[in-house]
Amino acid sequence: xxxxxxxxxxxxxxxxxxxxxxxxxxxxxxxxxxxxxxxxxxxxxxxxxxxxxxxxxxxxxxxxxxxxxxxxxxxxxxxxxxxxxxxxxxxxxxxxxxxxxxxxxxxxxxxxxxxxxxxxxxxxxxxxxxxxxxxxxxxxxxxxxxxxxxxxxxxxxxxxxxxxxxxxxxxxxxxxxxxxxxxxxxxxxxxxxxxxxxxxxxxxxxxxxxxxxxxxxxxxxxxxxxxxxx
Amino acid sequence: xxxxxxxxxxxxxxxxxxxxxxxxxxxxxxxxxxxxxxxxxxxxxxxxxxxxxxxxxxxxxxxxxxxxxxxxxxxxxxxxxxxxxxxxxxxxxxxxxxxxxxxxxxxxxxxxxxxxxxxxxxxxxxxxxxxxxxxxxxxxxxxxxxxxxxxxxxxxxxxxxxxxxxxxxxxxxxxxxxxxxxxxxxxxxxxxxxxxxxxxxxxxxxxxxxxxxxxxxxxxxxxxxxxxxx
DNA sequence: CAGCCTGGTGTGGTCAGACCACAGAGTCTA
DNA sequence: TAGACTCTGTGGTCTGACCACACCAGGCTG
Numbered sequence: 001x002x003x004x005x006x007x008x009x010x011x012x013x014x015x016x017x018x019x020x021x022x023x024x025x026x027x028x029x030x031x032x033x034x035x036x037x038x039x040x041x042x043x044x045x046x047x048x049x050x051x052x053x054x055x056x057x058x059x060x061x062x063x064x065x066x067x068x069x070x071x072x073x074x075x076x077x078x079x080x081x082x083x084x085x086x087x088x089x090x091x092x093x094x095x096x097x098x099x100x101x102x103x104x105x106x107x108x109x110x111x112x113x114x115x116x117x118x119x120x121x122x123x124x125x126x127x128x129x130x131x132x133x134x135x136x137x138x139x140x141x142x143x144x145x146x147x148x149x150x151x152x153x154x155x156x157x158x159x160x161x162x163x164x165x166x167x168x169x170x171x172x173x174x175x176x177x178x179x180x181x182x183x184x185x186x187x188x189x190x191x192x193x194x195x196x197x198x199x200x201x202x203x204x205x206x207x208x209x210x211x212x213x214x215x216x217x218x219x220x221x222x223x224x225x226x227x228x229x230x
Numbered sequence: 231x232x233x234x235x236x237x238x239x240x241x242x243x244x245x246x247x248x249x250x251x252x253x254x255x256x257x258x259x260x261x262x263x264x265x266x267x268x269x270x271x272x273x274x275x276x277x278x279x280x281x282x283x284x285x286x287x288x289x290x291x292x293x294x295x296x297x298x299x300x301x302x303x304x305x306x307x308x309x310x311x312x313x314x315x316x317x318x319x320x321x322x323x324x325x326x327x328x329x330x331x332x333x334x335x336x337x338x339x340x341x342x343x344x345x346x347x348x349x350x351x352x353x354x355x356x357x358x359x360x361x362x363x364x365x366x367x368x369x370x371x372x373x374x375x376x377x378x379x380x381x382x383x384x385x386x387x388x389x390x391x392x393x394x395x396x397x398x399x400x401x402x403x404x405x406x407x408x409x410x411x412x413x414x415x416x417x418x419x420x421x422x423x424x425x426x427x428x429x430x431x432x433x434x435x436x437x438x439x440x441x442x443x444x445x446x447x448x449x450x451x452x453x454x455x456x457x458x459x460x
Numbered sequence: 461c462a463g464c465c466t467g468g469t470g471t472g473g474t475c476a477g478a479c480c481a482c483a484g485a486g487t488c489t490a
Numbered sequence: 491t492a493g494a495c496t497c498t499g500t501g502g503t504c505t506g507a508c509c510a511c512a513c514c515a516g517g518c519t520g
Binding site: 004012015016018021022041044045046048049050052053054055070072074077078080081082083084085087088089090091092095096098099102103106157158159160162163 | 234242245246248251252271274275276278279280282283284285300302304307308310311312313314315317318319320321322325326328329332333336387388389390392393
């Protein structure tokens, strides 16, 4: 088999077998190359891919942050892939929004069944920070995105949470551009804050159906507004 | 900025600007390296990543299949990422199944509103092929997976379809192993065929709620059975 | 003339070896 | 003792080379 693929399969096998765990380090590139009988360039190609997938992080120098470490950032990898395919125009933005609505409405339904989940407290704290009067649009959107991810995380499905975070990454820049074009941003921000609170209230009250309805209206409404001004 | 990241951002920018379209070719590695003022090794690392994301396909030699071509295979890229993170044990299989149930039940609901969608005809044809009596488990599961993806595709959301296909890729090997362990595979196959038909019937009858209930039972039931014997 | 075959050319795949910046650890010096 | 120094190992990048491959054009052969 090809050298590049062999490295990838080797690492995946090590992960599957549990010999390589999150937080541990891969062998140094030069050593890995020697072990597998390939060149360092080939090893690097494979490691780059793992890096792009969010499976591994590399740092130069020495010390704890140096070398190649196994991490677990599925959202990073999925987000990069979604962003690229968004650029190819094969994944329309409207479908990304549709998926987001599906995940969020499903998640708030599930989260309403466990209103004491710590991620809901985190979501509430994010809303408080969004109340700061002198927030610029960039920070506001960042908190906004974190709020929605926290809401999803409260449902307890790691895959959905990762996809949700990935969708946020993929959409991020587009939304920022859109926000610039809105006629009255501060007015929109007031409405978004109100809607966020009403969604969270419904979840904490255990009313999943209401929360789902509200989050659907919230996301689709903002998307429509933002498409109108794009 | 770093050489590697510069190449990646350059290609993404070319895609976003529409100067690079699906089906077209990237410049040759040597030329791209010269154009961007980096080495060929650096260009290759970036291209490997694009390849792993399903954005690009490379072929040696000359002719139409040679060189690096822009493609659009989001499922491939997402599937690889999911498989890797499954290996790190940070994405539990039960969550993958949960996401799958969410997407499928949501999709059959939407598909029921357009019962004449061509993907439904394709799904029906796949079921016919699954009726062949001398089918081995491997082929059966392949058709099974294609059926579920076709069902999802009939809902018309490309992102959901890509994620569904990615989940299939990620789960594929595990399911194959599980099927080996089932006590009476042919008996299970008979049940699966019946359930598939009943799901498709509900969709074609326009009864989205019924289809959603059935597909949820179908997927969760098979997952439980397969976990029990793992 | 028709058919084969044989270089030529350009592609990605891989390799070996080199140099760099970096960051920590250990050592030497004032 | 505190600071400056070298040493070592890391990933990041570059250079230049060779390979297998597949097409294509030209010449050769029948």
